[in-house]
Structure formats: structure tokens, C-alpha cells
Amino acid sequence: MGFSTYFSKQAKKPSGIFGRLFMSRIFDKGNLELNNFVIETLAIKKSDHVLEIGCGTGSLLKRIANELENGSIEGIDFSKTMISVAKNKNKRHVLKKKAIIRLGNFDELRFENNSYDKIFSVNTIYFWNNPVSTISKAIDLLKADGMMVLGFHSKDEMERMDLDENIFQLYSLQDVRNLLKTDKILKEVEIISKKGQDKVNYCAIGIKGNQEGRL
Numbered sequence: 001m002g003f004s005t006y007f008s009k010q011a012k013k014p015s016g017i018f019g020r021l022f023m024s025r026i027f028d029k030g031n032l033e034l035n036n037f038v039i040e041t042l043a044i045k046k047s048d049h050v051l052e053i054g055c056g057t058g059s060l061l062k063r064i065a066n067e068l069e070n071g072s073i074e075g076i077d078f079s080k081t082m083i084s085v086a087k088n089k090n091k092r093h094v095l096k097k098k099a100i101i102r103l104g105n106f107d108e109l110r111f112e113n114n115s116y117d118k119i120f121s122v123n124t125i126y127f128w129n130n131p132v133s134t135i136s137k138a139i140d141l142l143k144a145d146g147m148m149v150l151g152f153h154s155k156d157e158m159e160r161m162d163l164d165e166n167i168f169q170l171y172s173l174q175d176v177r178n179l180l181k182t183d184k185i186l187k188e189v190e191i192i193s194k195k196g197q198d199k200v201n202y203c204a205i206g207i208k209g210n211q212e213g214r215l
């Protein structure tokens, strides 16, 4: 296996010592700008109930938990290595039950519908086998008027990186907009951007409409 394939596999689902030491550092440093943009976009309220899909090292989860008072945040990730790093980083919040960190694939885990104010995911859309169904499930979990935020980088910039295209599914802005617009229950869809040091950071925002819209 070449390094590009190995690295891409690790980015999708970090494992072992390489995942714990190397990928953790790459996520925390390399994704910082995008994570900053996502937290700014989420505009967390102290009482929010929040879900993060693919929480990785749990760094952004920790920053959000720090902002909550009577709210809570749940982070899920299907990498055992990342769950262990995230739990370690968030011991205090987990003990106080302000944060729940669970191992599993978002598509398979069970959650309560209409129960989150905000759901977000950063740099994970590339790995979703069926993004329409994953997005639709996330929207079902949101309360009416709840907000979904997907942080990502665009296909044209990601193509310049040495990534395995069998592992990374890349999306243009229009592709992401189309994915969100497929779900008619979203009453607003918008993509906002912020220029970073070497890439533009994007947040795709979907606001859930009234429940009665779902057939």
C-alpha cells in the first residue's frame, strides 16, 4: 500500500499508534481554522443540545462543552483510537455528564429524533457512503428550526493534495448544496466561506423547517 492510500485510510478511520500520535496532531493543527469557523457559525447557546458526527480527538467538542451551562454535547466516532483520545481529553465534561462520547458509525447508531438544537460534522463528509441518507438522518434528529453545519474544503483545493480518491469522495460547493437541497425538510440552505492560510474554509448550513414537511 502506498503512503497516499495509508494516509487516506487513517484520515477516514484513524487506528493504532499512527492514528493516536500522528493523525491526532494532523487533525488538531490542520483542521484548526475550519474548526474555528464551524464553532463561530454554530453560535452555541448555553442551553444547546449538540451532536458532533466524527468528533476525532474531541478538541472542538471540548471547546463547545466549555461554553455550555445546562446544555450538553454528544460526540460520536467510529474509530476506537479517536474515541479513547476524545474521552481522555474530555474527562471532566464526561464526569459531569455535560459530554457523552460514543463509539460507532453514525449511520448505525440510534438517537432520539427531534432532540438536538445543533448537529455538525467537520471534514467527514468525504467518507460517507451514502451522504443523502446520512444528512437525512441528521436532519431527522434536529428539533424544528435546528441547525446543521457541515465544515469542509472544496474539491478543487482538495484535488491538489495527495489523497486516495477511492477513499476520499470530494465535493464542489454545488455538489454540497445539491446534497442539502435534496432534503425538502430544510427551509434554508446556505454555504458560507472564510479564507484560510492555504485553503478556503466552508460551512454548509441547513436550517430545519416544520416537521409536517416530511412525507
Ligand SMILES: C[S@@+](CC[C@H](N)C(=O)[O-])C[C@H]1O[C@@H](n2cnc3c(N)ncnc32)[C@H](O)[C@@H]1O
Pocket (backbone or CB within 6 Å): 011, 012, 013, 014, 027, 028, 031, 035, 053, 054, 055, 056, 057, 076, 077, 078, 079, 082, 104, 105, 106, 107, 121, 122, 123, 124, 127, 128
Ligand atoms: C478527518 S477526521 C476529522 C476529525 C474532526 N472532525 C476534525 O475536524 O479534526 C474524520 C473523523 O470522522 C470519523 N468518521 C468518519 N465517518 C464516520 C461515521 N460515519 N461515523 C462515525 N465517525 C466517522 C473518523 O473516524 C475520523 O475520526
